[in-house]
Amino acid sequence: MKKIFAVAKWEYLEKVKTKTFLVSLILTPAIIILFGLAPTLLTGKDENSTKIIGIIDSSGIFTRGMKNELDQYKLKNGAPEFILVNLNDKSQNERELIYSADSLVLAGRVEGYFLIKYSGANFSQTEFRTKSDESSHDYFKLKDAFNKAQIKFKLEKENLDPYLINVLTSSGELTEVKIVTNGERHQRDFLVVFFTSFIFIILLMMMILSSGGMLVRNLVEEKSNRLIEILISSLSTNDLLAGKVLGLSALGLTQVIIWSLIGIVLSGASVIPPHAFDYILPQFIYFVLGFVFYTAIFVGVGSLVTTEQEAQQITSYLSLTLILPIAISVPAIENPNSPFIHVLSYIPFTIPSIMILRFNIETVPFREILITSLIMLVSIYIAVNVSSKIFRIGILSYGKKPSLKELFTWLKEK
């Protein structure tokens, strides 16, 4: 036991001092902040300033109705969210009007403009012309305003009582609410889900890659200078393995703690949405399970390689299984109930990241948490055992990589 700690201490201290560690410590959160903050900052800016919306309404009879509808949207500070500006100019024909209005949009002077062609009975071919192609909140608000104004206009035209018009056109809004505990409200925000899930999955990935990479490089060094012979003539391979995994986990934990501190500071500065830490505990558990699982695999695979190049190859193959969940996370957020996602949440390689993701999307049944955690624990047990057997023999075989058949004979050895 004393020797396990000696190895762990060595692995930890020697790696904490390396430049690679420092760089990954700083670079990773920087990348994540970049990833995560860019959309937050962009949308944040949009929601905090008044936007100028143009309107070209050749008949002129619709402008007032639109203005009334858009005036209902207020910013948090009470200022109007949209200001409607009439871009109509009687001296210009339609083509000239569109041309000059388009150039205003392109120059960023107005956010976009309504082009309304009223043919007497219907609003045919009404367009909202804008530069941004996002199906953003803005678009839905503008569309909503247009539809309401349109209905009111038509009802007024039918000479309906203004009071009745009001009653008929007022409508409740549909808000999506995620049920977490009975009766509590939890609004689902795509951005928050996306961001929080990504923080954890990317952190997990970066950590596994950087520490796994370090581990493999380290094994290659010990193998090539025969230090490994001194090590295993000093302590058993199991102790050596345990010490290495322990040291690396401590290293990983150091990273997580430092990153969490950065996260808390950023969330305190309300840069990171506060919801991001709602499920921190279960997510942390999956995080640790995933880390240990992959580290065990790295040890086994790492003991088979003899050169730096091979080490790099292996590391990149393994990282593919980690990136997969990120690639499928967008459809997963959009459709968390798809069978595909459910299958992936029972495969040890994808359990950690998919479960981290699912916590943010939906309420995960306790039964599933239990089952997937058990799957992870069993997988870790198997991975550690298989890896230590491969490690036992792999670290002493130099040169040629073993064939699959040889690997199986290794596994059978006691």
Add this chain to the structure above:
Amino acid sequence: MLKVENLTKEFTGTCAVKNLSFSVEEGKIFGLLGPNGAGKTTTIRTILNIIKPTSGKISYNIRKPDDNFFNRIGYLPEERGLYKKSKVMDVILYLAEIKGMNTSDAKSKAAVWIEKLGLENMPQKKLEELSKGNQQKVQFITAVIHDPDLIILDEPFSGFDPINQQIIKDEILSFAQSGKIVILSTHQMETAEKLCTDILLLNKGEEVCSGALNDIKKKFGSNSVKVEYNGDGTALNSLPEVIHIDNYSNSAEVQLKEEILPQEFLRKIISLVEVKYYSVIEPSLNKIFIDLIKQSSN
């Protein structure tokens, strides 16, 4: 006592060591000799429990090697190298710690060795900043710092200049004097000849010859003596004990009949010439090595 019985190690397709048996007692320097690929390193690795033997038994003081045995071994592998990016002292302390030493013991022992091997200015330097010879010294320290009872040295002199070779030789001799078991694997026959009390000569995984070095030399010697003298040397030429003589102006190399003891012959010639120098000519270990390997390879 370290005892190896019927050790066999097969790798896929090849047999690295075949049915090897030997034992080494405390206070002896045991030379494990043989050409490249003879199975020396495999034998060492098996003793160290780095690899498992296909069959055979290794025991230390009659017991099977246990965890404590790990702490009693010092090992200097043939291919050297330590953590290049790490500091000398850190590496020494780490390797001492996994040999079961506590840090304060390791520190004081390290200081002693560092002084002994002239590395005073090095402890806080990174290993890669040291010369090759000094790196070797650090590695030597890591092999012996925990005062092991069984020291296995694979080519301990490679990379050392003659002065440092002498320092290491002295250390090895003092290990044996203090009752440790030293196993020395080397190609340098002259060094082995000077240091080893017992040898085991291996070729292609099999024992070619083993035993006390003196006995082996006697066995392969041709019962020859060298005489330096004043006087009329021609008297020596016709003696009945002589099979062959190379007589120079005042020295001679004489091959004696097998049953004649060298001291008998000396007693006889004292009356004929004034003997200034008399010695038994032994074949060099180098010659024995080459002859035996050639023989066993044919």
